[in-house]
Amino acid sequence: MSSMRLSAFVRAWLRAPIPSAAVGGAILAIAFAAPATAQSADAHGWFSPEQVVRGADLYERRCAECHGEEKAENFETWPYSAQDLIGMIISFDMPANRPGGLPAQEYVDLVAYFMNRGGLPEGEEVLAGSPALSEIKIPQ
Ligand code: HEC
Secondary structure, three states: OOHHHHHHHHHHHHHOOOOHHHHHHHHHHHHOOOOOOOOOOOOOOOOOHHHHHHHHHHHHHHHHHHHOOHHHHHHOOOOOEHHHHHHHHHHOOOOOOOOOOOOHHHHHHHHHHHHHHOOOOOOOOOOOOOOHHHHOEOOO
């Protein structure tokens, strides 16, 4: 992976005018009215194997045609929360050929895939809305 490229998009993200929680939160609030139960970073994992498979498939179909493997590799070291990553992706109007157009759960499945690539384990929980999305981070 290219760390220069990673820091370039992180810098760009930090300069972005809309806070990630506002962007990602608005979308997720619509889709997930039910409160998520609190989870801890133990052996349960944060997302299911099925979500990771769906996320990988989504990446192939919705992102890889323009980005190849590069973005998925970059996100393996994403230093902020999964919620922030969704906010960043949405704030950059991705996927570019369908800005903001994926169902909320698909953005969540995508970040489950990225977080898993970054080293967070699969488990039995199904990752959905807050607070879990704001709590999980790839260990740096
Ligand atoms: C139709 C082509 C296209 C598709 C599909 C697409 N992107 Fe992009 N994306 C671009 C272009 C062009 C840019 C701006 C130039 C760049 O940074 O590569 C960009 C930029 C980005 C950026 C911010 C800038 C950076 O350097 O990181 C992120 C994050 C991103 N894309 C993620 C995604 C994700 C995740 C998906 C799938 C959900 C996706 N993109 C799908 C074309 C696309």
